[in-house]
């Protein structure tokens with residue numbers, strides 16, 4: 099399968115190397131738009147994987163629509179309007195979109211969705227994410243995804259960082275740390291009176307995201323047009 103990698107940054111390089119080493123995959127090209135490169139320069143692409151920046155969404159949409167090419171979108175930091183455009187692209191081609199392509203985080207989402215209703219009346223809930231000091235967006239896409247898992251019906255207010263004390267009622271705080279070379283750490287903390295439960299995922303390296311994106315690419319290449327998440331890829 100010929101894969102075009104959009105993004106010439108840290109993830110683009112890890113993914114490109116993994117593609118070169120993995121049986122059944124070939125690198126159609128790595129595209130860095132800030133260097134004036136474009137997906138349109140590439141021929142014979144079976145799937146586009148985007149680890150870049152929301153500014154490149156118009157390029158992904160145009161290329162995938164015109165060439166009927168499946169897309170795996172891993173970039174984070176999209177606005178609600180841009181997210182709606184990604185979902186709409188699924189009407190034209192297969193699209194997988196996730197803020198986190200690791201197996202562990204997708205299992206953690208399920209755990210959080212299951213235990214939050216049990217604890218929410220008596221425990222305070224906070225989400226803490228930690229990433230390397232080069233990350234552009236905060237809070238992380240994964241932290242927002244975990245918030246949605248804990249709060250599927252939007253019953254909670256959420257607070258980014260915190261000034262002053264906790265409000266009464268339903269509120270989830272989200273805290274972002276940027277330091278060193280942390281590949282990604284996400285904790286959902288449930289704090290009751292005299293007891294603390296933490297559900298935590300730690301990425302040991304960026305390779306877990308690249309490996310997950312390749313699983314999603316294999317899925318997208320065989321799928322019908324539609325909008326899919328990594329949960330569809332992993333759990334059907």
Ligand SMILES: NC(=O)C1=CN([C@@H]2O[C@H](COP(=O)(O)OP(=O)(O)OC[C@H]3O[C@@H](n4cnc5c(N)ncnc54)[C@H](OP(=O)(O)O)[C@@H]3O)[C@@H](O)[C@H]2O)C=CC1
Nearest residue numbers: 105106107108109132149150151153172174197198199307
């Ligand atoms: N879904 C997932 O599992 C994961 C998602 N990510 C997400 O993937 C994305 C890339 O991560 P990472 O590789 O670490 O980031 P980097 O900053 O290392 O790379 C980002 C890439 O996007 C390009 N870029 C940056 N700003 C712009 C802009 N304004 N317009 C066009 N291109 C731009 C950069 O160009 P240049 O090199 O020229 O600066 C670079 O090629 C991020 O959104 C990150 O959150 C990361 C890991 C896992």
Ligand SMILES: O=C(O)C1=N[C@H](C(=O)O)C[C@H](O)C1
Nearest residue numbers: 174197198233238239240282
């Ligand atoms: O920028 C990163 O590095 C990561 N970004 C994703 C996010 O914003 O959640 C996923 C992962 O945590 C690494």
